[in-house]
Amino acid sequence: MNENVDHRVPVLIVGGSLVGLSASLFLGRLGIEHLLVEKHAATSTHPRGRGNNVRTMEVFRTAGVEQRIREAASVLADNHGILQAGSLTGDDQEWLFKEIDPGGGLARFSPSGWCLCSQNDLEPVLLAQAREQGSDLRFSTELLSFDSNGSAVDAVLKNRETGEHTTVRADYLIAADGPRSPIREQLRIGRSGPGDLFHNVSITFRSKKLADVLGDRRFIVCYLTNPAADGALLPVDNEQDWVFHAPWKPEQGETLEDFTDERCADHIRLATGAPDIDVEITGKAPWHAAERVADRYGSGRVFLAGDSAHEMSPTGAFGSNTGIQDAHNLAWKLAAVLRGEAGPGLLDTYEAERRPVARATSERASARSAEHSHPGYAPPPGAGGGKQGGLLPVALGYRYVRGAVVGVDPEQPVVPRGLQLTGDPGSRAPHLWVRQSGERKSTLDLYERSFVLLCDGADEAWRRAAVRVADRLSLRLDAFGIGSGSDLEPESGADWAEAHGTTAEGAVLVRPDGFVAWRSAGSVPDPEATLHEVLATLLSRD
DSSP, rough: OOOOOOOEEEEEEEEOOOOHHHHHHHHHHHTEEEEEEEESSSSSOOOOOEOOHHHHHHHHHHHHHHHHHHHHHHTTTTOOOOOOOOOSSOOOOEEEEEEESGGGGGGTTTTOOOOOOOHHHHHHHHHHHHHTOEEEEEEEEEEEEEEOSSOOEEEEEEEETTOOEEEEEEEEEEEOOOOHHHHHHHTOOEEEEEEEEEEEEEEEEESHHHHHHHTTTSSEEEOOOOTTTTTEEEEEESSSSSEEEEEOGGGGTTGGGGGHHHHHHHHHHHHHHHOOOOOOEEEEEEEEEEEEEOOOOTTEHHHHOGGGTTOOSTTHHHHHHHHHHHHHHHHHHHHHHHHTTGGGGGHHHHHHHHHHHHHHHHHHHHHHHTTTTOOOOOOOTTOOOOOOOHHHHHOOOOSSSSSSSOOOOEEEETTOOOOOOOOTTSBBOOOOEETTTEEEGGGGGGSSSSSEEEEEEHHHHHHHHHHHHHHHSSSSSEEESSTTSSSSSEGGGGGGHHHTTTTTEEEEOOOTTSBBEEEEESOOSHHHHHHHHHHHHHHTTT
């Protein structure tokens, strides 16, 4: 091992885009020192990756940044739905869906909601929040090499502005370095899946007259289907800034240089059916839609997260959300191991939990591209057709059927057909509004920095057991009684036990990431022994 080390840190994050910044935010909230490096000089300037689903907004809520994100996204707060049209001026127009949450039914399941915040607006918020937490984030800094030797990870970094080299020794490395991940390549981790799906050029442009053409139509995206000029139109500010995704066919010899400003402007006018609108091209960026999942999510002390671990079709905005939730899953496990609360085996559950979710989600994303006839996407022959179910089971209802969970049926599907948030182990814990010392909060707000045991307010046995087990295992375990006059008082007479699939004599153990780890359907002879065994198993404690 190289002993000439300039800096030591528990966690090194490589990549400062959405996933890397989220990992920094989550680790910082848990008090884990880390260093993030990003080779680019600043956060993204291109408006992309805008759809933040309800589960992502829940984890940002518990991380204390949800409101800042919504403020950054306020300009698109009234944009809903997906429109499909032959043009913006003809009669061939159909809303694939007009409201993402018609009737406001999502409020029954979550204290949060969807948020349309483009990557160029979201990343600065995450960066600012992470820096306010005191985290060390270095842009214009690239990873030159790394060596994972079993006991640590030694990395050589280069400051691209000064040329200075720095050697860092980390206990763990998070590779959030994108779909072409050099770290994944060095680890020789392969990927499986259909591969490339289609290619687009993302064109940013200004047009004041386009807003007049749209009128009061406020969509997330409009798929324009003119065979001579198809593509996807996305608003940036609903007034003069827009994005257009134009199909690109490099397999037919088409190059980026072929997308001249004149060609792009003509394409946009023809696609929208508005030949007289002003179009000023302000930028172009190629992107590739693919469906691939890494065969392994890491090696030794190195873990893949985000696009380095999985690629998926952009339809449904599943890719970035899956990556952010990767970081959330990994952060609490790293924290538990680094604090000595868990054995290293807990980190093996990262792949066991997140890889099946990525596989199921990427398949769903491709199916949704077919459902929406996404411009440029041609489903392979024999691909399954028909509706595959709504967004919520994928975004919020996915389950961990193996991993740091006890009492799960491993044969159940990772993504159910319908939304089932009833306290089953491996699923996201149910949301209930409660009062705690007079303050209104969601039960989801309790889950971030510790395991949480929920039990009936009249049941002292479970709470006493939690105190003793926490002391024996030297970990933080918060126990709350729920009921009238208890630690947590449910609003509107809600029955917490019924909502969590247990009884007043039972208890529910929830992980720091808000997923149910274990559930007792009723009383047990020895709550302390039972809880000790469950937690020791979950935390890979010998």
